[in-house]
Amino acid sequence: MPKVDILYKAKQYPTDKPVVFGSKRLFEKLCKNHIAGKAREKLKKQWRELRQGTLISIGSKADKGNRMARFEDLNGQLHLRITTGNRDFIYAKVLREPSNSKDKWIAFMAMLLESWQTQNYFAYTVELKLRDGEVYGSVSFEIPTPEVKYTKENGVIAIDTNASPIHLAIAEVSKTGELLSYQTISLHHLLGLSQNSEDHQELILAHKIVDLAIQKNKAIAIDNLKKLKKGVCEDGKAELRKRFHQWNAKKFLQKLKRVAMLKGVEVVEINPAYTSFIGMLKYAPQLSIDKDVAGAYVIGRRSLGFKEDMPENYEKLLKDRVYLEFALKRYEEREKELRELVEKETNEYKRNALESELRSVENSRVCPEKV
Structure with a gap:
């Protein structure tokens, strides 16, 4: 097994106090003779797990993040490769989902994917603990705070999510409000995936969109996440709403925001009210474009401060x-x-x-x- 860095762990505790490995509380209980049978065996198991069931591997940039405990992608599924000897490894499937939009796991996954693509690695420390026969892990790493270089002063790449068919509509809008280019990206390949595989594919897509913004030297414009309900759709039909619940647009946009932050791209959030109607009624026929692209165009224009008038009736x-x-x-x-x-x-x-x-x-x- 990888060597535990005792000095790293010891530095986290005061040096003027006695230390009992495996928990002082459990050790004192085991010293009491009145505890016997199954209760004593249970305490012994807990004490051994606390005393011997911890592994810490400190990473480095030179070792592709971490030499002894490294995260790798195997067939679209995140695994932790643990060194057990001389070029002998075991692979543990990582089961972890972001708990909310501020969960640092989103940032870690975004940085990890970026490091794989660019081979510009970052150090992370992995700590594994054995509890009741199950292995639990934690990761520590430093989140960079790059300067925002790509702002709406040069225009935006506007994103609109749609359910029929399920896809993203993307519109490039100049700083003066003109539609420069557009495209759509199908999301059907995300339906039916496991949660971890879906998260991985969404991060790849988020990087693709952020890289497009960098290439065009523009910010990104999206619906305001606080006003975007989970599963919100552009379609009134029940089965289409159900399809959008299978793919959580809000979670994807949260990943997009995190990746953009790590790459120095500004994200502008706008109130989504009436964007679809205005796009469909005004710009779709005027510019001969799809109604969903037209909706993205309205999002882009609104993010730049342009106001669209909705006919009173x-x-x-x-x-x-x-x-x-x-x-x-x-x-x-x-x-x-x-x-x-x-x-x-x-x-x-x-x-x-x-x-x-x-x-x-x-x-x-x-x-x-x-x-």
Whole structure:
């Protein structure tokens, strides 16, 4: 097993006090003769685990982060490679999910992926502890605080999340508000993955977007995370909302923010209200672009301080819950009707026309929660 750095551990404690390895409290209990049988064996097991069941491996940049206990990617799954002898290793699968947007694990994973890609490694210390037959680990590392170099003064890369089909719409917006370029990125490959694999793939995607912002010398614009509900969608249909719950847009945007911070890219968060409607009604027909890209474009313009006016009559309708529910119901009924017609239609040209209308109906639904 890797050698435990006794000096590293000892420095964490006062030097003028006696030390009992394995816990003084448990040692004193074991010294009492009245404890016997299974209770005594249980105490002995706990004492041995505390006394001998701890391993500390201090890393270094020269050793690719940590020579004795190194994190590695095996088939898209994070593992900890532990050295047990002369080039002999065991691999432990890492089961860890971020608990919230400020969880330092997000920063560690972002830095780890960056180090793999650039071969510019950073040191991290791994401590493993044996408890009740299970191995628990902790990692300590230093989080850099780079200067923000890429700001909205040069424009933004705006991101909008969408559920039908599930994808990201990305719009590059100049500092004067013009649409310079756009693209969409499918997210279907994330559905059905284990949580750890999904986290890994999301971090890869986050790095890709941040690298795009760096390449374009721009900031990143997204919906305000405090106003973005978990599973918020652009579509009113129940199964589409369920699909978005399978992929948590908010968690991905949190990873994106963390990666951007580590690379010195400014992230601008805006109020998402009406961005989809304005994009669909104004910029989609005006610029001949997809409604989702148009929504991302509105996010970008809003982050730069441009204001979009919503027609008064539209705004009244969008605030009317009864009207919204009625409109969504009509769309759902028409979609169901079109699907049945498509299945029955044998004429290729008529079938193509029905499928075109069906896609139009699917793309016209908007989720009331976001207004």
